[in-house]
Amino acid sequence: MKRRIPLRKRLLVRLLFVSALIAVCSVAATAWLAVTTTTSALKEEQGQDLAADNSILARLSGYAATHSDWSGVRATVRELAARTGRRIAVTTADRTFVADSAPRGTPLPPRPAAAVDPLRTDTYSESGAQLSGIDPRVVGPYRLPAKERAALDALAAKRKQCYARYGLRSTVVRTESGRPVVTTPDGSDPAAYGADACEDGLLNTPTPTERTALAALTDLARPCLRQAGVDVGGPLFLTFDPSGKDPFDGRYLLAKYAKQGGGAERAARTCLLAARRTQLQPYVAPVADLFLGIGDQNPSRFDMSPANKAKVVGAAGLVLAVTVAVTAVVAMRLVRPLRALTEAAQQPPELHVRVPVTTRDETGILAEAFNDLTERRKRLEAQRKAMVSDIAHELRSPLTNIRGWLEVVRDGVVAPDPALLASLHDEALVLQRIIDDLQDLAAADAGTLRLHREPLRAGDLLDQVAAAHRVAADAAGVALRTEADPAVWLDADPVRMRQALGNLVSNALRHTPADGTVTLEARGDGGDVVLTVTDTGAGLAAEDLPHVFERFWRAEKSRSRRTGGSGLGLPIVRHLLAAHGGSAEAAAAPGAGAVFTLRLPAAGRPPDAG
Numbered sequence: 001m002k003r004r005i006p007l008r009k010r011l012l013v014r015l016l017f018v019s020a021l022i023a024v025c026s027v028a029a030t031a032w033l034a035v036t037t038t039t040s041a042l043k044e045e046q047g048q049d050l051a052a053d054n055s056i057l058a059r060l061s062g063y064a065a066t067h068s069d070w071s072g073v074r075a076t077v078r079e080l081a082a083r084t085g086r087r088i089a090v091t092t093a094d095r096t097f098v099a100d101s102a103p104r105g106t107p108l109p110p111r112p113a114a115a116v117d118p119l120r121t122d123t124y125s126e127s128g129a130q131l132s133g134i135d136p137r138v139v140g141p142y143r144l145p146a147k148e149r150a151a152l153d154a155l156a157a158k159r160k161q162c163y164a165r166y167g168l169r170s171t172v173v174r175t176e177s178g179r180p181v182v183t184t185p186d187g188s189d190p191a192a193y194g195a196d197a198c199e200d201g202l203l204n205t206p207t208p209t210e211r212t213a214l215a216a217l218t219d220l221a222r223p224c225l226r227q228a229g230v231d232v233g234g235p236l237f238l239t240f241d242p243s244g245k246d247p248f249d250g251r252y253l254l255a256k257y258a259k260q261g262g263g264a265e266r267a268a269r270t271c272l273l274a275a276r277r278t279q280l281q282p283y284v285a286p287v288a289d290l291f292l293g294i295g296d297q298n299p300s301r302f303d304m305s306p307a308n309k310a311k312v313v314g315a316a317g318l319v320l321a322v323t324v325a326v327t328a329v330v331a332m333r334l335v336r337p338l339r340a341l342t343e344a345a346q347q348p349p350e351l352h353v354r355v356p357v358t359t360r361d362e363t364g365i366l367a368e369a370f371n372d373l374t375e376r377r378k379r380l381e382a383q384r385k386a387m388v389s390d391i392a393h394e395l396r397s398p399l400t401n402i403r404g405w406l407e408v409v410r411d412g413v414v415a416p417d418p419a420l421l422a423s424l425h426d427e428a429l430v431l432q433r434i435i436d437d438l439q440d441l442a443a444a445d446a447g448t449l450r451l452h453r454e455p456l457r458a459g460d461l462l463d464q465v466a467a468a469h470r471v472a473a474d475a476a477g478v479a480l481r482t483e484a485d486p487a488v489w490l491d492a493d494p495v496r497m498r499q500a501l502g503n504l505v506s507n508a509l510r511h512t513p514a515d516g517t518v519t520l521e522a523r524g525d526g527g528d529v530v531l532t533v534t535d536t537g538a539g540l541a542a543e544d545l546p547h548v549f550e551r552f553w554r555a556e557k558s559r560s561r562r563t564g565g566s567g568l569g570l571p572i573v574r575h576l577l578a579a580h581g582g583s584a585e586a587a588a589a590p591g592a593g594a595v596f597t598l599r600l601p602a603a604g605r606p607p608d609a610g
Helices: 013-066 074-084 146-165 208-227 249-256 266-281 306-345 362-410 418-446 460-470 470-476 494-509 542-547 570-579
Strands: 088-090 097-100 112-115 171-174 180-182 288-294 454-457 479-484 489-492 517-525 530-536 581-588 594-601
Touching: 013 074, 013 088, 013 112, 013 171, 013 306, 013 362, 074 088, 074 097, 088 594, 112 180, 146 171, 146 180, 171 306, 208 266, 249 460, 306 362, 454 460, 454 494, 460 479, 460 489, 460 494, 470 479, 470 494, 489 494, 489 594, 494 517, 494 530, 494 570, 542 581, 570 581, 570 594
Parallel strands: 479 517
Antiparallel strands: 088 097, 088 288, 112 288, 171 180, 454 489, 517 530, 530 594, 581 594
16 A cells, blocks of 8 residues: 655655745845845935935025026036936926026926025024024125225134133134134033133224124114113124134123023014015025936945945845755755665675664655565565576486496396386376476466467357366366356467466366365456466465465475476466466365456457357
8 A cells, every 4th residue: 555645754745845935035135135235225315315305406506695696507517427427407486496516498496495594594504504594604794895804814813822822722713705714623611721811802802894794783772672671772783603614693782681581582583584585686696496416427326335235145045045044954965864765675695684664754665565575576586586496396207217227227127118108208298288288388477478369258268268178177076067148258378278267277177175176257347357276185284375475385395296287377376367367366265265356358249250
């Protein structure tokens, strides 16, 4: 019976599972790499785009802060587009083109990226977010002439030298208006170094140009402050912050009004910002919309960085290592029993090596089949040796008898009378029968057994066999009967079938005592013809039934050739039936006789059959 392998133990399922595991690991690693590298590239690209956008906005805001119109911005737009690879378009509020780096007729993006307004800006690349919302590069009436700038430079140099005498390092930073500001890079307080004497106040005093602009700013802010209910007394903006890049942001003014409380500082901040925008409006370019897009010279997007490439290579190497390791483990487990089978198969035949069965999959079943084959080979080897011994024994006895009698006749001891010659003839017939049987078995083993098939009535076949053995049956005192269905026909070789049935009948007559019965029967069974030879002899033990068709096998080892036959009749029967496409079986019980059953394919009745 074929052994059923559990599904999880099947070699195919295991290989599919390993392949699926490797595929899942590869897909997971690829997905992880794709997500991480794409996310990183997107973040990097977004950061680059944001930095480029801020740079473009800051550059255009600086242009607007230093020009009263946009008439000369085209060169700046083209230069920025070439450097960043972006499409840059500047339009008025009604979408009238001011400048565009793309060819004429190229549609604008659906929405502007930003509004370019130096009086209302939140970003500036050089100084960060502007709390005032005014680009510090908008100078307007606060720009100093060369004479005032030179005077302030001399005061700044004098203060720097004074700081140096007290061991305080300082630098001079020039604001957009041209005013120099002395600062300490590390943020040190001059008072901590005893440099109070250097603070003479001259550098902080507004120049005539600045006083004029501050006075105008005062006039612009005063109505707003009065309307907000803020106490306005004396000059408002004649003191300012000289330490920052935008000394006109009104910090001192805000600090002054903060002491009043009640929202004065907040009102002052709002009024000051509105006044400054009004004052600077004539000096800046009108508000414009900035459109940004992907230009023709834009570099390739999402170019993988060396770090991401290293991640890809590392992950691929890891997946490869895991794949090789898993495959190696599975392959070793699969190959180990196969190697054991190979080594066992290469051993000399006489060793009959068995291999251990360590698994329950196809490989384990193969090992079990190999062990079964080894056992069968061992049995066949034993049978071969026994057959050689039996053949030698079968041939030795008649040859010994013939030789012995011929020697005594040659020596004149016995006269060659008819009785002696008949005995020698019988021994020669025994030899001939054994040789013929061996020749038939050899032809059957080689597949050269010739058959001459023809339609044959089963009843006629049984009658012919019974007639051939009637004399022997009468001599043994055994009744020989036939029972056949006249409608049963078979397509067979008549000579070979008489030989097969004759061997069975001869065997039955030898093992049936006097007054016994041997019955030949033929009947139809579907598409087969069943021929049986039944005797009432001593029968066979259950353990002997598997061996009855083996060559030179006898149920009683002590039985002689004359009482037990040559031991080749039943094997010849099995081979003859196999050549006809049929089968031979035996059934028996001790003391209940034996039944030999031959099953062959049936044949239709010929049209001219009587």
